[in-house]
Amino acid sequence: MSDDDKYSRQSFLGEHAETWIGTCVVGIIGLGGGGSHIVQQLAHIGFLRYILYDADIVKDHNLNRLIGATLADAVENLPKIEVARRVILGLQSDASVEAYRERWQEHPEPLRRCDLIFGCVDGLAERRELEACARRYLIPYIDIGVDVHQVGAEPPQMAGQVILSMPGEPCLMCMGFLSETDLAREAARYGHAGPRPQVVWANGVLASTAVGIAVDLLTGWTAALLVPVYLSYHSNLATIKPHIRLEHLESGTCPHYPVEQVGDPRFRKL
Amino acid sequence: MSAHIRLLKPLYERILADLQRPHPFASERVGFLFARMGSGANDTHLIFPLDYVPVPDDQYLPTTDFKIGAEISSEAIRDTMQRVMNTGEGAFHAHLHEHLGRPRFSRVDMKDLPLLVRSFQHACPEASHGGFLISEDDCMAAVWLPRQRDPITAEKITIVGYPLRFHGGERYVGRR
Numbered sequence: 431m432s433d434d435d436k437y438s439r440q441s442f443l444g445e446h447a448e449t450w451i452g453t454c455v456v457g458i459i460g461l462g463g464g465g466s467h468i469v470q471q472l473a474h475i476g477f478l479r480y481i482l483y484d485a486d487i488v489k490d491h492n493l494n495r496l497i498g499a500t501l502a503d504a505v506e507n508l509p510k511i512e513v514a515r516r517v518i519l520g521l522q523s524d525a526s527v528e529a530y531r532e533r534w535q536e537h538p539e540p541l542r543r544c545d546l547i548f549g550c551v552d553g554l555a556e557r558r559e560l561e562a563c564a565r566r567y568l569i570p571y572i573d574i575g576v577d578v579h580q581v582g583a584e585p586p587q588m589a590g591q592v593i594l595s596m597p598g599e600p601c602l603m604c605m606g607f608l609s610e611t612d613l614a615r616e617a618a619r620y621g622h623a624g625p626r627p628q629v630v631w632a633n634g635v636l637a638s639t640a641v642g643i644a645v646d647l648l649t650g651w652t653a654a655l656l657v658p659v660y661l662s663y664h665s666n667l668a669t670i671k672p673h674i675r676l677e678h679l680e681s682g683t684c685p686h687y688p689v690e691q692v693g694d695p696r697f698r699k700l
Numbered sequence: 701m702s703a704h705i706r707l708l709k710p711l712y713e714r715i716l717a718d719l720q721r722p723h724p725f726a727s728e729r730v731g732f733l734f735a736r737m738g739s740g741a742n743d744t745h746l747i748f749p750l751d752y753v754p755v756p757d758d759q760y761l762p763t764t765d766f767k768i769g770a771e772i773s774s775e776a777i778r779d780t781m782q783r784v785m786n787t788g789e790g791a792f793h794a795h796l797h798e799h800l801g802r803p804r805f806s807r808v809d810m811k812d813l814p815l816l817v818r819s820f821q822h823a824c825p826e827a828s829h830g831g832f833l834i835s836e837d838d839c840m841a842a843v844w845l846p847r848q849r850d851p852i853t854a855e856k857i858t859i860v861g862y863p864l865r866f867h868g869g870e871r872y873v874g875r876r
Contacts, residue, residue, distance in 0.1 A: 694736075
């Protein structure tokens, strides 16, 4: 590999890294603040096969964080999937980009062909549905998210997570990220969530971390990825570290997604 | 039409370890993979092997034909057909070619495998069936999609674990 080669500076990833990365069909659900970062980084790294979902268009209030979007895109109400497509093809002109301007639940079949899914979605129920799909079709799922909380007169606290949910390993529920109580609470607030605070730097930290995990998962370059991954981000402290819940994780198989549920749902003979 | 096979790494390692065990008299081992089905877009058939059952030692038959690595009894095939019929799973005959690199089915495999698959199709025509061939560092599969007379080669076989590994046709067109 010559120094002029596009990937010479990432050759430490391994002899076959380009092949593994180029072969991987990657799904990205949600192309807003987090997903747009991920798309851009994957295209730089050399990913060539994308399946994208986002129903939204670019609006002025997205421009504080939507990577690749311009003022003109907001004026033209350009769909976010088209921004992502432009970013990818600008770096990988021969990439395959399947982009769907709809919720993935309305057209789930393409998602099942993915080798790896990034979830950049709002809300706990959305995450549960996406993970359930990934588990059913044996697809590793990487979840990112950030939120801002404020209690009383204290300064706002910005925190988030990066989670790798591997089929056969503990899931978001096992790791304590999701719970029936929190899901019920979210359902009770339906329609009253309001606009979610989002900033480009926090999204960037989480997206970069998620992409780093994906590259390690594909290339094995660190030979040290400990699955499952649950990283906790505190923007105020500028830290990202393994979540304390991992220390209390029970070993064994995941009871929420038994192997009998893999594949298309079907009727069972009685 | 294309077929993608996806299985968990612990299962793949279990298959490999089992097929590498020497048999008292047969020169290779045989097992059966049982798989669930899924549908992807673009006429892609997703196949998920979830269980592996080795053929028990006493279901191998002695053979004097040096071209045949292992001959198994009708009981082994009946047991497999019964499970296919009971569960609606697909069945894949699995064996090992002990070398590095992409394995290929032998002439004997290509002669016998269609007969075996026909039996499985009778038991469950709605499932995909076929043959799964492993080498020491690679694998490939011949897949008879539901109700199809002729097989296709699995376009991609994904071993889901750390690291993720892809085998099959697509591996060689990753970088264009």
